[in-house]
Amino acid sequence: MKKSLASLCIVSILFIFSACQSSDLDYYTGSVESDSYSVSTEVGGIIEEIYVKEGDTVKKGDKLARINVDSLRLELGRLQAQSGASKAALDKTFKGSRSEEIEKARIQVNQQETVVSSNQQDYNYRLENHNTIAQLYESDAASEQSLKDSKAVLDAASSKLESSRQQLAYLREQLQLVQNGSTKEDIDISKSNLDAAQWSIKSLEDNIAKEFVYANSDGVIESLNYLGGEYAPIFTRIANINNLSNLWVKIYVEEKNLGNVKLGKEVTMDAGLDGADSIKGKVVYIASEGEFTPKNIESKENKQEIVYEVKIKVLDHIDAVKPGVLVDVYLGDSK
Template sequence: MKRAYILLLSIITVIFAVTGCTYTNEKENLTFSGTVEADEVNVNSEIQGKITSIFAKEGDAVKKGDLLVQLDDTSLKLQEALAKAGVEKARAQLDDVLAGSRDESIKAADAGVKQAQAMLSGAEKNVKYYEDLLAKNEELFKDGAIPEQKITDLKEALESARSQYEKAKAGLDQAIAQRDLLLKGSTSNNIKAARAAYSQAEASLDMAREMVEKSRIFSPLDGTVLYSNFKPGEVVFPGSPIMTILDLKNPWINIYIPEKDLKLVKLHQSLDVRYEDKVVKGEIIFISPQGEFTPRNIQAKEERQNVVYKVKVKLPYSDILKPGMEVDVVLPAGEVK
């Protein structure tokens, strides 16, 4: 009997030697529970304006590039038209200077000065408007009648108005300089000034077109509208979060691995993620290099530990897993190597 036992042990040893397999301590799989999460992306306005139309409501699925909100662009399109006329006028002035037509150039330069003066006057009024509005709202803020964000938005709007004022002032200086040069005759300096004015007019047109484009607010990603914070007729300021979109195509879950089990995980490792009787594959995309005390919201089936490491598991896009669902992530405790 003893000889038979020794023979059986020898056969097992030979089998492991031939196959090259080693057996590690095989335990039950470790299971960690957590909540499916997804990134929330705010859709902000880059300019101040009144909302005329909203094309998506809470719960709607949207695609990247879908038009979500339209701001009132009446004044913006008027500025675009004026800027386009300014380009045509500057082009004509440049052509006249190059052709030596001083009289026509001087008339055009005079018109350019008047236009620049009008723009400066409008910009100055805009600055005064926001200065007064900010002063009134600061008093309301002191009384606790409005949130601090309102003051922040108004300060940003005031800075933008002051920037436009400085640009308008520089435009007037340039227009006056061009006219003065034309009065002295079509010299090389006149040509340089005319070309500079033409370039500035083109830049103003580009800026006006950009402002019109910014009045249309598009979805930055595929997702679902989680929150819609404004209604048609309301005014938004730069940075105002008009909507929040949930990125359902890239869900993830954080699990917390005890230090003693950290050796069982590695980047890009595939893990089973279970929800009820369904199983999908997840991928480890982040392992925290620093331990932390066990978060209070951990729901682990294993014994709670004092120090754990956060592990982020990327989940596949599917109709099975939704943000807020409680799922189990299965980590193999041992394997045959």
Template sequence: MRKKAGVLVIVLMFIALTVLGDRYLNRSAETNLYSGTIEGTELPVQPELGGRVVELLIQEGQMIKTGDIIAKLDDSQAKISLDIAKSQQIQAQAKLNDLLGGVRAEELRRLEHLVNQAKANLSALEPTLKFEEETLAANQKLYESGALSKQALDAQQNKLDTLKAQYQGAQASADAAQASLDQAQAGFTQPTIQAQKAAVDIAVQSVKTAELGLSKHTIKSPASGQVLYQNVESGQVVNPGTTLATILNPDDLWIKIYIPGAKLGQVKMGGEVSIAADAYPDKSFKGQIQYISTQAEFTPKNVQTKEERTKTVYAVKISITEGKDQLKAGMPADVTLE
């Protein structure tokens, strides 16, 4: 009798375990649980210009804010360019002010003096020129009569030619001086003023360009976050586009999981999920489906078992919407689809 009772107990226990096992397996099959690793968006900090790093103001692990200075490049040449641009702007503006204000009395007097001096030079050369012309005519008659050598006649001709060249130069100087005086007395024309205004505008833009170039030698953080990597050292010469540092954005945390094609219909854009992290076993956090791949791929080897690696799956990116102050990049986590 005892033997039959023992057999009956064993049979009942087997039935109970079978039922519980079926329920457990069915529940596991129905549970939409997937594993992944929490990741964060990494932002490379890259200069637009190249140069030598003269100051590096960050360290790995440091928390920084948007606009904080990451590094400074050698800006000595940029400062020189800015000083030159500013000087050119001052000169252009001063010339425009002169045009708009008219010619000063001192300038008129100076131009009048130049005209008078040029005319005086002409007056001084005229008697000498006349005398040398008469001398050449007399020497020509003497040469024809045989009383003067050809060499002496040529010397007189050269002397007269030199004097004529001096007179013509003096005449040109007098004409130029008179033209400058006439223009000053009449005032500057509107096209001249407009041209100078354009020159001032160009100088202003040159200053702005130089200021922008100088500002680009100070490298600032594009976002708030944590310095994940410091990629260069102070004193190093870098090229444009070189990554100086990498910033991790803690406000943009996400997980990528892989869904079998058979269950893809259960996933919808914007759908909510529950996230559990090993660091917080008694808590769950909310997330939202942000991206669903449209192309199937083989399961990554580090995510599934060896038997399941040959199955095709779809990548699903989930944005973490809750617990960003607790969850950190690199934490393993489980995602339950709701």
């Protein structure tokens, strides 16, 4: 009788131990996480104002900060003036020269023709004089120095005449240009200058419109990385937003226990918080490839074990649990 009683006790103890061990394998601990969004500047400058503080709840599109863009506005004014000048130049190339400009060019040609005529007469006189002295020199009636002097005067008159002729040719070309109007190349250059100025204006206007930094998600301001008055470079992260409407718990399940986990399976979690001792969750992600136990959760016994990342979406008590809270997850059948 005593022997039978002892055997029964041993069997009972083994059963209880086995049940406890099996139950322990169904429990995992993970921390609550959420979608986190980085908010960055789209233009560099001094932060003039910050409209929120850490912990504030925001909606997507809310203003978070304002960047000083005064220097961009000054540059915009300069480019607008340049664009106006480019447009006036383009209009002029299309319309052609004014009658006053044509008349001015014609007068300059007439004046230069008079100069050329006078220089031609002076050259003719100097040539005739030089020829006379040359004949006298041949008959020993004039000195060699007189001949050289007349030749020097003739060369100067010739150079003066040629220079005036070249100036006349240039002025006639200018008159022809203003009479004919602008060439296709002139018009294309003017159009290109105007297009470049207008593109620069549009680019600056777009940057000026980015002076306000907006929330890119609903959520809570987790951190602010700059203070008012500090310089924030372009594309620098100035804030982080946690979207607390989408919370999940990440755990790592051993390969041998992966059969207990199915996508869509509802599980029970416990955060040890008042009013949130039983939290519903649903498995929404199971890694397709295993990995060694992450260092932040490994122990001496399991550091060489292959585990699979599992994410469990929090379905209720969202207001009670916060990112970073440790949660026990029960993967067994509903109790």
